Amino acid sequence: VTAKPENTVDFMSSLASAWERSGSMLCVGLDPDPAKLPATLGAPDSPDTILRFCRGIVDATAPFACAFKPQIAYFAAARAEAALEALIDHIHRAHPGIPVVLDSKRGDIGATAERYAIEAFERYGADAVTVNPYMGFDSIEPWLDRSDRGVFLLCRTSNPGGSDLQALEVGDGDRLFERVARLAATRWNRNGQLGLVVGATFPAELARVRALVGDMPLLVPGIGAQGGDIDATVSAGHGRAQPGMLVNSSRAILYAGGADDWAQAAAAAARDTRDALRNAAMRR
């Protein structure tokens, strides 16, 4: 597999520049759900349709975004791996400086984790990934060899069932997600490239994670369709030196419009979300 074009600076620098240049904390999630794609684009499960839709969304929303986050499941279910490669390639070429977080939530060890790192960083050229920490440090270590890339560990996820395990008390007054945050901020962060995924649906827990991890970047899903409040989210998760948050919105942007105005409607929704995040940051 030949390496793809990519941002040439390391992920943390590229993210800091993207925050500054865009003035935005908005991360646009690319979840091309065949049930929701504009009918005007063609067969909804065709890789070509998926690529054209995502490319259109990217080009329409890039001025308002600090990052893009393609969700690999939507591509894998449609045999659209080549479309995902082409999409990330397009983002890097047409919108240089906007990092791409590949949302794949992989979690495995040793030689297998190394293969997943090759998938994400070499094959797809992603600037960062999401990783599931359940298997512990040796499932994270293989990703750290690429110290120029970002690794967002699942910490406190935005879904109701996130509490089933993550909210359990694990000793020393920590809940499981707090233990993950502590480990990520200290022992596990050998090369300074870790971030955390913390949902917007639990602002008090987002604030708790922020208190534990200093200025570590937080990828925050759960606003928009999932109902998280923007003011509460920004107040809880904003960093000191920099915004510190990639606040993700997918469905509320991707499917804001109809069959003919989807790109313009996505741009408007992205701009409004950027503004709402920016205003919340000024009010905090």
Next chain:
Amino acid sequence: VTAKPENTVDFMSSLASAWERSGSMLCVGLDPDPAKLPATLGAPDSPDTILRFCRGIVDATAPFACAFKPQIAYFAAARAEAALEALIDHIHRAHPGIPVVLDSKRGDIGATAERYAIEAFERYGADAVTVNPYMGFDSIEPWLDRSDRGVFLLCRTSNPGGSDLQALEVGDGDRLFERVARLAATRWNRNGQLGLVVGATFPAELARVRALVGDMPLLVPGIGAQGGDIDATVSAGHGRAQPGMLVNSSRAILYAGGADDWAQAAAAAARDTRDALRNAAMRR
């Protein structure tokens, strides 16, 4: 994506038949590591080489196996998704009745998890999958709609770092992996299709999980290259009514031979492992 040929009975029945017919608890893991493939087969990172190697391993070891477990990372890193589709198709056609567990350790929620279920069950035609439980029940629920397929939740993994989170005490005397086992055996197992992944490297914990989950099938990695003891593993994990275990070996079988005798050496290693597991079951 068109559905692939697959075992027509449900996974639990197909597994019970496979145990009985094969007299084997061995699950052959298909982890085609390009650094270790026989040089005689061609370029090690070509999808064609990967497919020919895995097909050769499958045909050589099928008489000694109750299941096959392809690890998707090795295929994804080599752009070999089509080879993985062809491999699973080959197993179902050439060795009917041997179930295929797709080891992908996915973990996500809602519409995204549904896409992963389509990837595993429709695109690849897998009879069962591995799933990461960190995100809780709503990350497991979408898999349960396919009640004819098996779902093995990560519980106690065989790697040293597995203890970082899984061994934490979470209240009521449970460690995290025990809580996962309890949830999997009760509230989460709505359609009777769940199993657990429990490593062979911690026999006392394997015995503990077996005590918690009754006859639920356990997928047990960690013998062979990872050093788990076969007698201790079988003694700890064997079920009452049926073997109850898919004891996985990958590297010790795949790479048992050299450039010319890899298939015969794999067959011999698989036969020896089946016999060692069988003898351990008789001695327990």
